[in-house]
Amino acid sequence: MTARIPQPGFGTSGHEGAECTENVVRALEAGYRHVDTAQMYDNEDAVGDALAQADVDREDVFLATKVKPENLGGEDVVESTQESLDRLGVDAVDLLYVHWPLDAYEPQDTLPAMDEVRDRGWARHVGLSNFDVAHLDEARDILDSPVVAHQVECHPWLQQDELVAYGRDHDITTVAYCPIMQGRADEDETLTEIADAHDATAHQIALAWHHQRDGVVAIPKGSGDHVEANLGASEIDLSDEEVARIDDIDHEERLVDPDAAVWNR
Ligand SMILES: NC(=O)c1ccc[n+]([C@@H]2O[C@H](COP(=O)([O-])OP(=O)(O)OC[C@H]3O[C@@H](n4cnc5c(N)ncnc54)[C@H](OP(=O)(O)O)[C@@H]3O)[C@@H](O)[C@H]2O)c1
Structure with a gap:
C-alpha cells in the first residue's frame, strides 16, 4: 500500500514539554498535516498533548514516530511501540520507522517485529x-511490509541523489x-x-527546492513565526534555472554525526 505523506511535515527533535506542545499545536492549526517525533526525542507525550489540544481531527494528521536503536530487539520493538502509542494517546501511528540500523538492530529479529506491529494495527x-x-x-528483502518512507539527512549541502533515486525507483518517499x-x-x-x-x-528557498523535488518530503522544525514561514515556502515557484543552481551547491556536508546523534541525542 502506497502512503500519501503530507508535505511539509513538522519536525520536533530538541523540543520537549510545553514548548513542544505549543509548537505542534501552532503547526497543526497553521495547516501542517504531518508530525515527526521519535522515542529518542522524549517528547511523544508532548506531541500527544498537542494532538489532543489542536483544533484538528486526529485522522487528518499523518503521525510518525521512530523506534530508538536500543529498542530494536524484536520483543522490545513491540513493547516500546505500545508505550509510544500510550504516550501519544493514539491507537495507531501512521508511520513507524526504524530510527537507525545500529545498536540492537538485527535485521532478522527487528524487521519481522516491525511487520508484527503493523499486523496488530499499531502502525x-x-x-x-x-x-x-x-x-x-537487505531490509526490503526481509520485510513483508512495503517500505513507504526512508528518512535521511537531506538538504542543499547534502542532496542524497543516490538515495532519492533509489526511493523513486522503489516507491519510497525520501523524508x-x-x-x-x-537553521543555517x-x-x-x-x-x-x-x-x-x-x-x-x-x-x-531551501524548502521550496525540496518541495519541487520529486519523491521528497521535508520535515522542518521551527518555532514562532518560522512555523508559518516554512509552510508558506510551498507557494514559492522556483524556475528551472534556480533549481539547477541549487542542485549545483551540493558539497557533501553532513551535519548530523551518527555517533553523536545516537549516544548523545
Ligand atoms: N531520523 C533522524 O535521525 C533525524 C535526525 C535529525 C532530525 N530529524 C527530524 O528532522 C527534523 C528537522 O531537522 P532539524 O530540526 O535537525 O533541523 P532543521 O529543520 O533543518 O532546522 C531547525 C532549525 O532551524 C531554525 N529555523 C526553522 N525555520 C526557520 C526559518 N524560517 N528561518 C530561520 N531559522 C529557522 C529553527 O529555529 P527556531 O526553533 O527558532 O525556529 C531550528 O533551530 C527534526 O526536528 C526531527 O523531527 C530526524
Missing part, C-alpha cells in the same frame, strides 16, 4: 531511517531531515541570492 506503514542502499536492499541545514540556510550565498529575487528567506 499503518513501516519506514526506515539512516540506511544506506545495501541496508535498504528529508535537517532540510534547512539546522542563510549562510549559503546561492540560497540568499535566490531568496532576494523572491522576497523570501534562504530557509524558504
Whole structure:
C-alpha cells in the first residue's frame, strides 16, 4: 500500500514539554498535516498533548514516530511501540520507522517485529531511517511490509541523489531531515541570492527546492513565526534555472554525526 505523506511535515527533535506542545499545536492549526517525533526525542507525550489540544481531527494528521536503536530487539520493538502509542494517546501511528540500523538492530529479529506491529494495527506503514542502499536492499528483502518512507539527512549541502533515486525507483518517499541545514540556510550565498529575487528567506528557498523535488518530503522544525514561514515556502515557484543552481551547491556536508546523534541525542 502506497502512503500519501503530507508535505511539509513538522519536525520536533530538541523540543520537549510545553514548548513542544505549543509548537505542534501552532503547526497543526497553521495547516501542517504531518508530525515527526521519535522515542529518542522524549517528547511523544508532548506531541500527544498537542494532538489532543489542536483544533484538528486526529485522522487528518499523518503521525510518525521512530523506534530508538536500543529498542530494536524484536520483543522490545513491540513493547516500546505500545508505550509510544500510550504516550501519544493514539491507537495507531501512521508511520513507524526504524530510527537507525545500529545498536540492537538485527535485521532478522527487528524487521519481522516491525511487520508484527503493523499486523496488530499499531502502525499503518513501516519506514526506515539512516540506511544506506545495501541496508535498504537487505531490509526490503526481509520485510513483508512495503517500505513507504526512508528518512535521511537531506538538504542543499547534502542532496542524497543516490538515495532519492533509489526511493523513486522503489516507491519510497525520501523524508528529508535537517532540510534547512539546522537553521543555517542563510549562510549559503546561492540560497540568499535566490531568496532576494523572491522576497523570501534562504530557509524558504531551501524548502521550496525540496518541495519541487520529486519523491521528497521535508520535515522542518521551527518555532514562532518560522512555523508559518516554512509552510508558506510551498507557494514559492522556483524556475528551472534556480533549481539547477541549487542542485549545483551540493558539497557533501553532513551535519548530523551518527555517533553523536545516537549516544548523545
Ligand atoms: N531520523 C533522524 O535521525 C533525524 C535526525 C535529525 C532530525 N530529524 C527530524 O528532522 C527534523 C528537522 O531537522 P532539524 O530540526 O535537525 O533541523 P532543521 O529543520 O533543518 O532546522 C531547525 C532549525 O532551524 C531554525 N529555523 C526553522 N525555520 C526557520 C526559518 N524560517 N528561518 C530561520 N531559522 C529557522 C529553527 O529555529 P527556531 O526553533 O527558532 O525556529 C531550528 O533551530 C527534526 O526536528 C526531527 O523531527 C530526524
